Amino acid sequence: MGLRTALRRIAATRVAVLLVTAPGATAVRLAVEAGVRRRGPAWGWAESPAAANALLVAAGPGHQAGGTLPDSLPGRLWDLLPHPKARATAAGEDEAGPALDSLAEALAAGPGWRSGSAPGGPGRQARKGAGGQDTELVAGLPMAERGDDRDGLRLDVLHLPLGPALPDWPAGLVVDVALQGDVVQEARVRPLSGPGALPPSGDALPYWDEPWLRAAHGESVSEGAAHRRRCAAHLDSLGRMLGVAGWPGPADRARRLRDAALRGAPAGVLLPGVQALRRRVERSRTLRGLVRGLGPLPAARARELGVDGPALAAAGDAYDRLLRWPTEAERSAAGVDSTALLADRRPVGPRGRLDGPRPPSRALLDALPPLLAGAELAAARLIVASLDPDPDELLGEEAPHG
Amino acid sequence: MAETAPLWAVVVLPLALVVLAGVAAGADAVLSAAHGGAGAWRRAADPWREAVRLLVQQPRRTRAADRWLGRIGIGLVPVAAVLAAAVVPWGLRPVTDPAVGVVWFNAMEALAWAAVWLAGWGPNSAFSLVGGYRFLAQGLAYELPHMLALTTAALGAESLRVGAVVAAQRGLWFVVWMPVAFAVHLLSAAALAFWGPFAHPLGRDVAGGAAAEWSGPDRLVLLAGRWLLLAAGAAFAVPLFLGGGHGPLLPAWLWTVVKTAAVLAALLGLRHLVPTVRMDRYMEVAWLVLVPLTLLQALVVAVVVLGRR
Amino acid sequence: MFGDVVFWVLSAVAVAAGVMVFRFDSMARATYALLLSLLCVGGLVVRLGLDYLGVVIVLMMTVEMALMAVFMVMYMMNPAGLMPMSMLHNTKGAAVVCGGLFVLLAAGIVLAPWPHRRGRPGDDATRALGESLMGPHMLTMMTLGLALFATIVATVVLATRRGRYDRFGDALRAPRADDPARGGVGR
Numbered sequence: 001m002g003l004r005t006a007l008r009r010i011a012a013t014r015v016a017v018l019l020v021t022a023p024g025a026t027a028v029r030l031a032v033e034a035g036v037r038r039r040g041p042a043w044g045w046a047e048s049p050a051a052a053n054a055l056l057v058a059a060g061p062g063h064q065a066g067g068t069l070p071d072s073l074p075g076r077l078w079d080l081l082p083h084p085k086a087r088a089t090a091a092g093e094d095e096a097g098p099a100l101d102s103l104a105e106a107l108a109a110g111p112g113w114r115s116g117s118a119p120g121g122p123g124r125q126a127r128k129g130a131g132g133q134d135t136e137l138v139a140g141l142p143m144a145e146r147g148d149d150r151d152g153l154r155l156d157v158l159h160l161p162l163g164p165a166l167p168d169w170p171a172g173l174v175v176d177v178a179l180q181g182d183v184v185q186e187a188r189v190r191p192l193s194g195p196g197a198l199p200p201s202g203d204a205l206p207y208w209d210e211p212w213l214r215a216a217h218g219e220s221v222s223e224g225a226a227h228r229r230r231c232a233a234h235l236d237s238l239g240r241m242l243g244v245a246g247w248p249g250p251a252d253r254a255r256r257l258r259d260a261a262l263r264g265a266p267a268g269v270l271l272p273g274v275q276a277l278r279r280r281v282e283r284s285r286t287l288r289g290l291v292r293g294l295g296p297l298p299a300a301r302a303r304e305l306g307v308d309g310p311a312l313a314a315a316g317d318a319y320d321r322l323l324r325w326p327t328e329a330e331r332s333a334a335g336v337d338s339t340a341l342l343a344d345r346r347p348v349g350p351r352g353r354l355d356g357p358r359p360p361s362r363a364l365l366d367a368l369p370p371l372l373a374g375a376e377l378a379a380a381r382l383i384v385a386s387l388d389p390d391p392d393e394l395l396g397e398e399a400p401h402g
Numbered sequence: 403m404a405e406t407a408p409l410w411a412v413v414v415l416p417l418a419l420v421v422l423a424g425v426a427a428g429a430d431a432v433l434s435a436a437h438g439g440a441g442a443w444r445r446a447a448d449p450w451r452e453a454v455r456l457l458v459q460q461p462r463r464t465r466a467a468d469r470w471l472g473r474i475g476i477g478l479v480p481v482a483a484v485l486a487a488a489v490v491p492w493g494l495r496p497v498t499d500p501a502v503g504v505v506w507f508n509a510m511e512a513l514a515w516a517a518v519w520l521a522g523w524g525p526n527s528a529f530s531l532v533g534g535y536r537f538l539a540q541g542l543a544y545e546l547p548h549m550l551a552l553t554t555a556a557l558g559a560e561s562l563r564v565g566a567v568v569a570a571q572r573g574l575w576f577v578v579w580m581p582v583a584f585a586v587h588l589l590s591a592a593a594l595a596f597w598g599p600f601a602h603p604l605g606r607d608v609a610g611g612a613a614a615e616w617s618g619p620d621r622l623v624l625l626a627g628r629w630l631l632l633a634a635g636a637a638f639a640v641p642l643f644l645g646g647g648h649g650p651l652l653p654a655w656l657w658t659v660v661k662t663a664a665v666l667a668a669l670l671g672l673r674h675l676v677p678t679v680r681m682d683r684y685m686e687v688a689w690l691v692l693v694p695l696t697l698l699q700a701l702v703v704a705v706v707v708l709g710r711r
Numbered sequence: 712m713f714g715d716v717v718f719w720v721l722s723a724v725a726v727a728a729g730v731m732v733f734r735f736d737s738m739a740r741a742t743y744a745l746l747l748s749l750l751c752v753g754g755l756v757v758r759l760g761l762d763y764l765g766v767v768i769v770l771m772m773t774v775e776m777a778l779m780a781v782f783m784v785m786y787m788m789n790p791a792g793l794m795p796m797s798m799l800h801n802t803k804g805a806a807v808v809c810g811g812l813f814v815l816l817a818a819g820i821v822l823a824p825w826p827h828r829r830g831r832p833g834d835d836a837t838r839a840l841g842e843s844l845m846g847p848h849m850l851t852m853m854t855l856g857l858a859l860f861a862t863i864v865a866t867v868v869l870a871t872r873r874g875r876y877d878r879f880g881d882a883l884r885a886p887r888a889d890d891p892a893r894g895g896v897g898r
Contacts, residue, residue: 011455041435041445048609050462050617082460082617150891152872160528167606182532244607246678286676290683293893374891377532378680381607471739501837502762509770515777523739538781562837683895690896
């Protein structure tokens with residue numbers, strides 16, 4: 001008894017957080033990430049529900065009520081976590097700290113472990129056959145049907161949603177893929193408001209585009225603040241891409257620099273760090289060998305789709321796009337101390353022009369399906385990360401204000 | 403030299419391997435936190451605390467899972483590591499020194515192929531299965547150069563007995579004239595433990611791959627078993643290429659520990675330098691670059707051995 | 712005594728696992744039951760004093776069964792063990808073939824004029840095996856090796872849908888192969 005209690009006490013000091021971010025809650029996510037890092041070695045991130053003992057929902061200011069979102073993703077994920085477990089919702093930057101503390105408290109005080117196994121996991125997450133009709137069920141799961149594959153074989157097709165609760169994945173995005181083996185035969189981007197998606201949260205401006213949109217609305221925004229936001233946005237994208245590529249050290253470095261940029265570090269501190277990171281990324285021949293050739297998006301095709309920003313400037317494959325981020329982040333880092341007012345020009349956010357008919361992330365999402373078809377699952381993840389669409393930008397489009 | 407360690411070593415071996423793996427995992431945690439500021443060394447205990455967390459966590463069940471097969475796979479990971487380590491001499495004596503020790507190590511390490519696939523298959527989940535399949539592709543990529551590297555060391559000693567391989571290095575360590583085989587063995591040690599640059603079967607892009615659906619003690623056995631495999635692979639590099647217990651001043655067992663720690667440190671460094679390798683790219687490197695290189699290395703060694711007679 | 716126990720245990724497990732191959736209704740389980748059976752056979756070969764062959768059986772069979780499971784799952788209808796399926800096909804024909812084969816082999820064992828042992832086996836069976844393979848049986852092994860290799864190459868050539876003209880264009884002048892997935896050495 002004594003030993004078991006002691007072991008549980010040690011176990012309760014460790015928190016593996018599964019973070020689910022609602023579209024529009026980027027600021028909350030950043031606050032949570034910084035909070036987890038500040039809390040030291042006992043805190044870490046879980047890659048899947050099975051690995052977690054704490055579920056944290058980063059919701060936007062729109063989610064005020066109680067933090068429970070019945071019949072939606074957080075509830076389903078919560079059922080998948082093994083005991084002992086804790087959950088919390090942070091609906092705003094200032095709630096991130098208290099939410100994390102409440103997780104630790106709940107784990108320390110928790111009812112502990114119930115006997116028996118945790119309930120059924122998602123298993124093969126295929127629920128519907130192609131076209132949405134129900135297929136034959138075994139153990140409540142549909143059987144795979146067959147189709148022609150990339151290499152001329154006739155193999156089973158598995159319908160699988162990618163997202164929304166994947167590590168290093170755009171908030172709330174769901175891509176429905178038809179897999180044969182681990183080769184994506186077909187990909188479809190689900191609308192954010194579709195089934196299984198987190199409801200949009202609030203009517204705040206997209207976090208990464210905020211300075212330019214404010215300036216366009218006539219508020220006075222300093223150039224330095226805009227540079228800061230752009231630098232952090234690119235470092236965020238870079239960190240995610242490196243995370244998917246499986247290079248945890250530099251990915252973590254990119255996130256630390258991102259947080260430093262947002263906290264207001266002067267250019268003299270920020271710039272050398274970003275430069276060192278850029279050199280490290282550019283010098284890795286292994287990274288180049290692994291990412292080269294994935295998801296080619298030549299300039300002509302990008303322009304046709306309406307893609308703008310780094311993805312257009314890179315005019316190449318996922319590796320070219322990956323390298324744009326540290327380069328542009330470095331350029332922005334040099335200007336973070338500028339106090340001049342953001343001139344009244346066309347607003348250009350980290351992902352492209354903001355005054356066009358559609359937000360830049362919409363074009364990035366439109367570019368996805370043809371690039372994903374024929375890619376292996378790992379390559380597909382890298383392609384999504386290399387375009388890094390920002391679902392925040394789509395909220396205004398899909399869920400009009402009011 | 404050829405005599406084996408006493409019977410109590412059978413009990414001590416798994417414990418020693420667990421301690422070695424735990425220290426390596428602790429060192430990795432320290433290294434990961436090194437740029438995070440002061441107090442990084444305190445993270446050395448992190449793996450043990452994490453083990454406790456998993457130990458008291460609830461195991462999970464997925465729908466239509468083959469739990470038996472999955473658990474057999476998970477259990478096979480540490481078992482394969484301990485069986486492989488049985489032929490590694492600690493000091494100058496292994497727990498057992500069969501006449502075909504080098505092949506035995508290779509065979510036990512191949513059990514990991516079955517183990518990871520089963521662990522990925524068991525939960526009946528797509529990401530987990532993708533992880534399991536990835537390891538088979540990885541096995542096909544690393545195993546051929548690895549076999550040739552092992553063969554090269556055995557060829558240099560003209561024996562498959564690990565004790566004889568150590569004895570043959572009394573003068574000159576094999577790493578000096580078999581650098582390619584040594585480098586390939588280091589890569590293979592990481593690859594057979596599906597760890598570090600070769601962690602793709604448990605990749606972040608598929609939410610943890612073969613480990614994605616396992617929680618509690620199941621997860622602990624799988625993740626700890628992988629460190630045991632890494633420790634066994636690293637420890638085997640010492641008798642094969644680094645002269646085993648041979649060295650001046652210090653006693654043989656201490657030399658073994660020092661050299662094993664050095665190999666593990668090199669592997670930890672590799673993990674922090676190199677991103678995770680995908681097999682759709684590495685396969686070609688392994689078969690078109692590493693296989694010819696190791697064949698060439700074996701040829702050189704064979705010619706030297708023939709010339710020595 | 713101890714040796715007898717090991718022999719009978721390994722034999723019993725080998726046969727039982729072999730039976731289970733046909734009793735399991737999941738391909739993964741059937742494959743790994745077969746692996747268990749073959750691992751026991753490897754152990755029996757070690758018991759015969761042929762360490763090298765025994766351990767190599769363990770090594771090769773583990774790798775082969777792991778790969779075979781992949782192909783079985785890949786090419787069979789309704790894989791994943793979700794749909795229980797019988798491992799038995801064409802039971803009557805198979806029974807006839809198996810029965811005939813058993814009788815043939817058993818008759819061979821009983822009727823063959825086995826040579827009597829002259830002298831003692833050498834200390835190092837592995838060395839003896841190597842010298843035999845590289846000495847008197849060199850020609851057989853080389854022929855066998857070449858035949859196996861030719862079979863592999865021929866199978867791949869017959870199975871592949873795309874040749875070099877598909878990859879490098881009709882004049883074989885394309886600087887980079889047109890492949891669905893790119894390899895790692897930058898060809």
